Amino acid sequence: MEIDYAKIGLKVGLEIHQQLNTRAKLFCGCPPALFKEEPEITFLRRLRPTQSELGQVDPAAFFEFQKGVKILYEANRATSCLVEMDEEPPHPLNMEAVEAVLTAALMMNMQPIDEVHVMRKTVIDGSNTTGFQRTCIIASDGWIKVGEKTIPIQAASLEEDAARKTGEEDGGKIIRYRIDRLGIPLIEVATAPVIYSPAEAEEVAFAIGRILRDTCKAMRGLGTIRQDLNVSLPNGALMEIKGVQELELISKVVKYEVQRQLVLISIKEELNKRGIKKDALQQQFIDVTEVFKQTRCKVIRKALDKGCGILAVKLPLFSGILKRELIPNVRFGTELADRARFWGRVGGIFHTDEMPAYGITAAEVAALRKATGAGEEDAVVFVADNEENARDALKAVVERAQEALEGVPAETRTAKEDGTTRYMRPRPGAARMYPETDIPPVRLTAELIEKVKAHLPEPAEKKVKRLMREYGLNEKLAKQIVDSEYGLLFESVVRESNVAATTVAAFLTETLKSLKREGIAIEKVTDNQIRDLFKAVGAGEIAKEAASDVFVWLSKNEGKSCQEAAAALGLKMLSKAELAALIDRVIAENRNVVDKLGAKAFGTLMGVVMREVRGKADPTVVNTLLKERLANR
Numbered sequence: 001m002e003i004d005y006a007k008i009g010l011k012v013g014l015e016i017h018q019q020l021n022t023r024a025k026l027f028c029g030c031p032p033a034l035f036k037e038e039p040e041i042t043f044l045r046r047l048r049p050t051q052s053e054l055g056q057v058d059p060a061a062f063f064e065f066q067k068g069v070k071i072l073y074e075a076n077r078a079t080s081c082l083v084e085m086d087e088e089p090p091h092p093l094n095m096e097a098v099e100a101v102l103t104a105a106l107m108m109n110m111q112p113i114d115e116v117h118v119m120r121k122t123v124i125d126g127s128n129t130t131g132f133q134r135t136c137i138i139a140s141d142g143w144i145k146v147g148e149k150t151i152p153i154q155a156a157s158l159e160e161d162a163a164r165k166t167g168e169e170d171g172g173k174i175i176r177y178r179i180d181r182l183g184i185p186l187i188e189v190a191t192a193p194v195i196y197s198p199a200e201a202e203e204v205a206f207a208i209g210r211i212l213r214d215t216c217k218a219m220r221g222l223g224t225i226r227q228d229l230n231v232s233l234p235n236g237a238l239m240e241i242k243g244v245q246e247l248e249l250i251s252k253v254v255k256y257e258v259q260r261q262l263v264l265i266s267i268k269e270e271l272n273k274r275g276i277k278k279d280a281l282q283q284q285f286i287d288v289t290e291v292f293k294q295t296r297c298k299v300i301r302k303a304l305d306k307g308c309g310i311l312a313v314k315l316p317l318f319s320g321i322l323k324r325e326l327i328p329n330v331r332f333g334t335e336l337a338d339r340a341r342f343w344g345r346v347g348g349i350f351h352t353d354e355m356p357a358y359g360i361t362a363a364e365v366a367a368l369r370k371a372t373g374a375g376e377e378d379a380v381v382f383v384a385d386n387e388e389n390a391r392d393a394l395k396a397v398v399e400r401a402q403e404a405l406e407g408v409p410a411e412t413r414t415a416k417e418d419g420t421t422r423y424m425r426p427r428p429g430a431a432r433m434y435p436e437t438d439i440p441p442v443r444l445t446a447e448l449i450e451k452v453k454a455h456l457p458e459p460a461e462k463k464v465k466r467l468m469r470e471y472g473l474n475e476k477l478a479k480q481i482v483d484s485e486y487g488l489l490f491e492s493v494v495r496e497s498n499v500a501a502t503t504v505a506a507f508l509t510e511t512l513k514s515l516k517r518e519g520i521a522i523e524k525v526t527d528n529q530i531r532d533l534f535k536a537v538g539a540g541e542i543a544k545e546a547a548s549d550v551f552v553w554l555s556k557n558e559g560k561s562c563q564e565a566a567a568a569l570g571l572k573m574l575s576k577a578e579l580a581a582l583i584d585r586v587i588a589e590n591r592n593v594v595d596k597l598g599a600k601a602f603g604t605l606m607g608v609v610m611r612e613v614r615g616k617a618d619p620t621v622v623n624t625l626l627k628e629r630l631a632n633r
C-alpha cells in the first residue's frame with residue numbers, strides 16, 4: 001500500500017546529535033574517547049531527584065527516581081577525571097567545540113547569539129553523575145537548501161554527551177554506566193517540523209550530516225551520530241522517537257511510525273464500533289493463581305514456585321485486538337506489554353489473544369475466562385509476579401487500553417536497529433532547564449565570528465565541481481566522495497600515495513559501502529591506516545586488488561599495520577624474477593594451447609596466471625611479462 005504522506009498530513013522535525021572530535025571534552029581536559037578494558041574505578045550512587053531551581057521535577061524523571069534504582073559508575077583514568085565524577089566543578093567551556101558549532105551554524109545561515117549561557121537540563125536516569133545535562137545554544141534561525149526546498153534550522157546547540165549504559169544487575173535495581181562518554185561535546189541541530197515524507201526526512205538528515213562532517217570535527221563510527229525524530233499525524237499524535245543511530249534508517253523509522261499510528265487509528269474506530277466505553281475498562285484485578293495451580297507453562301510455574309501469584313484483568317470487547325500487528329514484531333499486545341514492563345517492572349504479560357500457547361492449555365484458558373467473567377468477545381490479560389508489580393503492570397495495561405479508545409497516545413519511544421520503535425517513557429514535561437552557575441557566560445565576539453567565517457569549509461556543490469576538475473573524477477564519483485565520511489581523507493590519500501584518484505575514490509565510497517553492508521566494522525580502520533594502505537599500494541608493496549582484503553583484516557585486528565596485514569594474508573608481492581618463473585611454468589604446462597593458438601593463447605594464459613597471482617602482482621606487469629615470454633618462445 002503506497003501512502004500519500006502529504007494527504008494524511010505527516011509532519012517530521014529532526015534533532016541531530018553529532019559527537020565532536022575535539023582535543024578535549026567540553027568541561028575538562030580529558031580526551032573524548034571510550035575505553036574497552038575493565039574499569040579502574042567504580043563508585044555507587046543512589047538516584048536522587050534534583051529539585052530544579054524553578055521548583056519543578058519532570059514527571060518522567062521523578063518516576064525513574066521512585067523505582068529506587070542505584071547506579072554503579074565505571075571509569076578509567078585515561079578518559080575521565082574528577083569533573084565527570086562530579087567531585088570537581090566543570091572547567092570553562094571548550095572554545096574549540098564552540099568554534100566547531102559556530103562553523104556548522106554559519107554554514108547553515110544561522111545567527112550566532114551574543115552571549116553563550118550554559119544551562120542545566122534535568123536528567124535523573126543516572127546517565128549524568130550530576131543529575132543534569134549541560135547544554136547551551138550557540139546560534140538560531142537559519143536555513144539550508146535540500147533540493148528545491150528551504151528547510152528552516154531552529155537552533156544549533158552544544159551539549160555534553162551522557163554516560164553510556166553498560167548493563168544491569170540485581171533485576172534492574174542497579175544500573176551500570178560508563179562515564180568515559182560523559183562530557184564528550186555534542187552538536188545538536190534542530191529543524192522546524194516542516195518535513196513531509198519519510199524520504200525527505202532522510203534527505204534533510206543527510207544534508208545536515210554532511211555539513212557537520214565538513215566542519216572536520218565530526219566523530220566517525222556507530223554511535224557518534226544520533227537522531228531524534230518528532231513525528232506527528234493530525235489524527236494521531238506527536239511522537240518523540242529517540243536514538244536512531246544510522247541516517248539510512250530514518251525513512252524506515254518514519255514509515256513504520258506512520259503505519260503504527262494508522263493502525264492504532266483503525267483500532268480506535270473498531271473499538272468505537274464495538275461500542276466500548278472508557279468506564280467499562282476497570283482496574284478490577286482478579287487473583288487467578290488457582291487456575292494455574294497445575295500448569296505446565298514454565299514461566300508461570302517458575303513464578304509460582306517463587307511464591308508469586310497471578311493477577312488478571314478483563315478487557316471487555318477487546319478480543320482479537322491484542323493480536324493486531326502495528327509494525328513488524330509489534331502487536332497491540334506488545335504495546336500493553338511494554339507499558340507493563342515499564343510501570344510494573346514485570347518481565348512481560350500473557351493475554352488470551354495468544355492462547356492456548358506457551359504450555360497453557362485450552363482448559364486453563366476456559367477456567368481463566370470463567371474466573372474473570374470474560375466471554376469470547378472479551379480479552380483477558382494476566383501477569384505472574386509479586387502483587388505490587390502485578391498491580392502496577394495491570395494498571396498500566398488498563399490505562400493503555402483506555403488510551404486506545406482515543407487513538408494514539410503521545411509518547412517518547414526508542415528506535416530499534418530494525419527501524420521499529422518501542423515505548424520508552426511518557427513525554428517529559430517542558431520546564432526542565434535552569435542556569436548553570438559554575439560556568440561563566442562566553443561572549444561570541446565579532447572577532448571570533450569573523451575568524452570562523454574566514455575559515456568556512458567549501459560548500460558541497462563547489463567541492464563536487466572542484467574534485468571533477470582537479471582529480472578527473474566523474475560527477476557521480478565526485479558526489480559520492482563529498483557525501484561520504486571520507487571526503488577530506490580522499491584528497492590527502494591521492495596527494496600522498498601515487499594511486500589513481502578514481503581508484504581511491506571508488507575504494508572510499510563503493511568498496512567501503514559494500515564492506516559495511518557485509519557487516520565489516522569499517523569505522524575501526526583509522527584515517528592513518530587508510531593512508532598507509534594506499535601508500536603501500538602506490539609503492540607496489542600491496543596490489544590494489546588486495547586493498548579491500550587488507551582493509552577487512554585491519555578492521556578485525558585493531559592497531560596493526562598494513563605490512564602486518566599483508567604478511568598475515570600472504571599478500572607479499574612477487575618479485576619480477578619470481579613472476580617470470582611462474583609465467584614460464586604456466587606456459588610449459590599449457591604447451592598444447594600455445595602450439596595450437598600461437599599468440600592468440602595470450603588471453604587464456606593471462607587468465608590462468610592472474611588466478612594464481614591475484615593480489616600478489618600488478619596485472620599490467622603480468623601483461624607485459626607474459627607477452628614478452630610468449631614472443632620469446
Ligand SMILES: [Zn+2]
Nearest residue numbers: 028030080081
Ligand atoms: Zn575529565
